[in-house]
Amino acid sequence: MNFWFAVIRQTGRNLRQTWSSQLMTLLTVSLSVLIFAFFSLIYSNMIGAGDRLSDELSLIVYLDDEPGPAMQEQLRRKIQNFDDVEAIRFISREDAYQRFADQLGEDSDVLTDMPKDFLPASIEIIPLKSLRGYNQIKLFSEYLDKLPGTEKVQYGQEWIERFYHFIRLLTIVVTLSGALLILTATFMVAYTIRLTILGRQDELELLKLVGATNNYIQTPFLIEGILQGLMGSVTGLLALFVLFQWISIRFTGPGILNLFQFDFFSPGILIFIIFASISLCSLGSYTSIRQFLKI
Amino acid sequence: METQENLVHQEFPGNTMIEMIKVSRSYPPDIQALSNISFSVETGEMFFLIGRSGAGKTTLLKLICNMEMPSNGLIEVAGYNINSLKGKDLALLRQRIGVAYQDFKLLNDRTVAENIAIAMEVSYKKPRAIRQRVVDLLDQLQLNSKHDLLTGELSRGEQQRVALARSVANSPRLILVDEPTGNLDATTTEKVMELLTRQNKAGATIVIATHDASIYENSNNRIMELRDGVIHSLTRGNAQ
Ligand SMILES: Nc1ncnc2c1ncn2[C@@H]1O[C@H](COP(=O)(O)OP(=O)(O)O)[C@@H](O)[C@H]1O
Ligand SMILES: [Mg+2]
Numbered sequence A: 001m002n003f004w005f006a007v008i009r010q011t012g013r014n015l016r017q018t019w020s021s022q023l024m025t026l027l028t029v030s031l032s033v034l035i036f037a038f039f040s041l042i043y044s045n046m047i048g049a050g051d052r053l054s055d056e057l058s059l060i061v062y063l064d065d066e067p068g069p070a071m072q073e074q075l076r077r078k079i080q081n082f083d084d085v086e087a088i089r090f091i092s093r094e095d096a097y098q099r100f101a102d103q104l105g106e107d108s109d110v111l112t113d114m115p116k117d118f119l120p121a122s123i124e125i126i127p128l129k130s131l132r133g134y135n136q137i138k139l140f141s142e143y144l145d146k147l148p149g150t151e152k153v154q155y156g157q158e159w160i161e162r163f164y165h166f167i168r169l170l171t172i173v174v175t176l177s178g179a180l181l182i183l184t185a186t187f188m189v190a191y192t193i194r195l196t197i198l199g200r201q202d203e204l205e206l207l208k209l210v211g212a213t214n215n216y217i218q219t220p221f222l223i224e225g226i227l228q229g230l231m232g233s234v235t236g237l238l239a240l241f242v243l244f245q246w247i248s249i250r251f252t253g254p255g256i257l258n259l260f261q262f263d264f265f266s267p268g269i270l271i272f273i274i275f276a277s278i279s280l281c282s283l284g285s286y287t288s289i290r291q292f293l294k295i
Numbered sequence B: 001m002e003t004q005e006n007l008v009h010q011e012f013p014g015n016t017m018i019e020m021i022k023v024s025r026s027y028p029p030d031i032q033a034l035s036n037i038s039f040s041v042e043t044g045e046m047f048f049l050i051g052r053s054g055a056g057k058t059t060l061l062k063l064i065c066n067m068e069m070p071s072n073g074l075i076e077v078a079g080y081n082i083n084s085l086k087g088k089d090l091a092l093l094r095q096r097i098g099v100a101y102q103d104f105k106l107l108n109d110r111t112v113a114e115n116i117a118i119a120m121e122v123s124y125k126k127p128r129a130i131r132q133r134v135v136d137l138l139d140q141l142q143l144n145s146k147h148d149l150l151t152g153e154l155s156r157g158e159q160q161r162v163a164l165a166r167s168v169a170n171s172p173r174l175i176l177v178d179e180p181t182g183n184l185d186a187t188t189t190e191k192v193m194e195l196l197t198r199q200n201k202a203g204a205t206i207v208i209a210t211h212d213a214s215i216y217e218n219s220n221n222r223i224m225e226l227r228d229g230v231i232h233s234l235t236r237g238n239a240q
Helices: A003-017 A019-055 A069-082 A093-111 A134-145 A157-199 A201-209 A214-250 A256-260 A267-292 B004-009 B057-064 B087-095 B112-121 B127-140 B156-169 B186-201
Strands: A059-063 A085-091 A122-127 A150-154 B016-027 B031-042 B046-050 B072-077 B097-100 B174-178 B205-210 B222-227 B230-236
Touching: A003 A019, A003 A157, A003 A214, A019 A157, A019 A214, A019 A267, A059 A134, A069 A085, A069 A122, A069 A134, A085 A093, A122 A134, A134 A150, A157 A201, A157 A214, A157 A267, A201 A214, A201 B087, A214 A267, A214 B087, B016 B057, B016 B205, B031 B057, B031 B072, B031 B205, B031 B230, B046 B057, B046 B186, B057 B072, B057 B174, B057 B205, B087 B097, B097 B156, B112 B127, B112 B156, B127 B156, B127 B186, B156 B174, B156 B186, B174 B186, B186 B205
Parallel strands: B046 B205, B046 B222, B097 B174, B174 B205
Antiparallel strands: A059 A122, A059 A150, A085 A122, B016 B031, B016 B072, B222 B230
């Protein structure tokens, strides 16, 4: 028989004696992980969607008149006066007509009676990556609006505005829920182990008297914390995965989720969450050991 | 510096098991439980500590197993200054000392067998060896039928013997016994003394605190009498 056999046997005794509070703690840890991971998952997917969205972000300036080459050069200079841009493309009325016809495809014959210049000329501007903050885009569009010959600037204002607000709100929710849940889980683990220690004061006292080493006495409680962290996080993540599958199946077909291409956590992130949960629960049990196991 | 290995493996060589030099112990506010105690116990000796209730016997035993610290003086057990030992060294020394406490210190929600096993578990004895030893000890103390009872359900006399069984279970080199026969009838007392004598013959040093004259007067062991915390006399039993 060796140290680990004895430690595991002692851990088993602890768990058997306090299984109901152990179960409550496990539930708390799982729920904490579930809730926190749920928000993080939404958050990371939204950030991903935002990135993809801003890759396609462009501002379109509709012009009153078709600009001549000199005018084009002047406009180009004025636009670059505000900031460097990724690309500037001039779209003549004819180009616009052609594009529209291409988009219509087979139905393009509805256009046959229309004059080729019924669509306005425009400038398509793709801003630099660095100019992707919502406020900057807004300022840029206000600047473009004041250029001579501009009729209207379009970049999906309202939609982008909502999206950025949503992301900001989500950041707050994730941070707050994360902090709260981490505190709750750590506290619960510390509390359960404190309960075990207090309920077994006599035995721990006796163990010291018959010559049990500190490791012999402490390690089972540490293992208890590690088990809580491991099982709690795995249960929480499993529950989240089931929830995730359900949502994916439920919402297949055209819809917002398809647009965003909803992803589950990568294995690296999963391992990180489990590891973080184990660390926190060990920390909880360690503080209880330090505080209540006077050795 | 002694290493831990020395503590575990050596069979406590040397002639002196316990050495006390000018040891005192006082409790607040001003109770002088022991004052100026100097004596030594040889390795392999069976030593009796007698005196009225309150004389300081229990306090002396607690000092020897480092359950309490002396207010003054030096205590050596197996050559180690027991009060300077810490952590693992202290734990390993305690594994070699068996103590049957006056208040038993049994876990009342555990079975008799589990209570005895604890002393062997901490030094990682094999489960099979532990089971065998427990059965054997219960047999010697006429407690075979109590193996699976909770100690809380036993009579005081039975609890006393379980405490004794636990103190000798790990075959310690030093056994401290506090009033081992207080709640026992004559035949059971005899069984207990047989068990202790057997341990002693096997080489264990034994210190017995008692006020039961029947267990020491017919031996030729040394007897130290305490009165109000001081050594009153140190004599030898009057066996023929
Ligand atoms: N923890 C303690 N606090 C205060 N006084 C104590 C304590 N332990 C023992 N004493 C006192 O020390 C004296 C010796 O006690 P003890 O060693 O138990 O005697 P004995 O075992 O010979 O009956 C007694 O007067 C007792 O009241
Ligand atoms: Mg006493």
